[in-house]
Amino acid sequence: MAKRKLLREIAAEVYGPEKADRFWKRIEIIGDIAVIRKPFDVNIDELKPLAEALLRRLPYVKSVWVTSSPVEGEYRLRSYTHLAGEKRSWTIYREYGCSFKIDITRVYISPRLSYEHQRIARLVKPGETVINMYAGAGLFSIIIARHSKPAKVYSIDINPEAYKMMVENVRLNKLEGIVVPILGDAAEVVEKQLQSTADRILMPLPELALEHLPHALKGLRGRGWLHVYLHVFAEKGVDPRRKAVEMLAERLDELGARYRVELSRVVRTVGPRRSQVVVDVHVES
Incomplete structure (x- = not known):
């Protein structure tokens, strides 16, 4: 403040x-x-x-x-x-007791996501296996690994520069063997390497979340948690949280999933009447 x-x-x-x-x-x-x-x-x-x-x-x-x-x-x-x-353009950025070497021109980063990093980490239970489908320099993954005692966090990104930073940040925070950096397209990596692996999957890339939802469902061990981030345009008087739930529910229904929505919250404003919203959903089959 x-x-x-x-x-x-x-x-x-x-x-x-x-x-x-x-x-x-x-x-x-x-x-x-x-x-x-x-x-x-x-x-x-x-x-x-x-x-x-x-x-x-x-x-x-x-x-x-x-x-x-x-x-x-x-x-x-x-x-x-x-x-x-x-x-x-590089710096050492710190959040929740973790340090990150970042080049702002080579990887996406926003301190406005710091509360969300902490919120998700608090939801992860000891022993869980987590997949972070769009990990960037590893902030979500490393904060989860530091604070929540997961078994593994598979941390995927397609950007080679982000991947290099992620590898360095895993070393910097002494989390080798817990956070597993993977370079590649998230949908392909889950399909080829990580099917039926995770208890919880993060999808913090609104542009691709709905498109990649079928792959995320395959990554779960039959049931588990998805944290899906969406960009929502809401006209005056329309709750962006409700609209995000409707968007996700329509896609999950198309895919034949059984699920329950636990929470939706506005993460931040990204433009006039445009919000980033996260939906936490438990997939039951």
């Missing part, structure tokens, strides 16, 4: 209190790097005074970057432009 207040103050100093909310809510601190998610109607040069103010007011920030594209492509990356401070 104190950090949010300070970011608001810094933005108000640069742009005035009336415009501050347009900027401070778009600042993310990743290790010692500040990232500004650029408003679509703002020129990059207009953000340089904010970058300088962040360096001046936040002594732990050493480099400031701005996103110059949306998340896109097979590897779900953004383009970045350096604004101020050290021209360095």
Whole structure:
């Protein structure tokens, strides 16, 4: 809360209190790097005074970057432009007692998912086998392994650079043998290597979750938990949580699954009337 207040103050100093909310809510601190998610109607040069103010007011920030594209492509990356401070895109990012070496230009990462990392870790029971179908640099997988005593966490990503970071982060957190990094397409890996393996499967890639649902079902040991992340556009008055459940239920019904929905929650806002929603569902057969 104190950090949010300070970011608001810094933005108000640069742009005035009336415009501050347009900027401070778009600042993310990743290790010692500040990232500004650029408003679509703002020129990059207009953000340089904010970058300088962040360096001046936040002594732990050493480099400031701005996103110059949306998340896109097979590897779900953004383009970045350096604004101020050290021209360095890697950092050590920490969450819940775990450390992660991250290059922001080569792997997708968002601190806005930190609560979700912890929430899922608390749900995992000792001895479970978990599959993380889109693991990135390994944050979900490593936090689960550190805090929840699973038997194994199979941690898959198609991005070779993310995979390298994941391998390094497993070593960094001394979790070799528990977190198993796998480079490849998640659907193919589950089909060829991990059928009937998992008690719990994470699907934190909204663009592919519904398409890959048949493969996730094959990865379960007949029954188990799915955590499915979806992007939902909800018109005014429509609950995005309900809409996400309806989307997932329609797909599970098509696939003939027996299931019960345990929870749906909005993880974050990703655009005008567009939300990322997670649905926790127990598949019974």
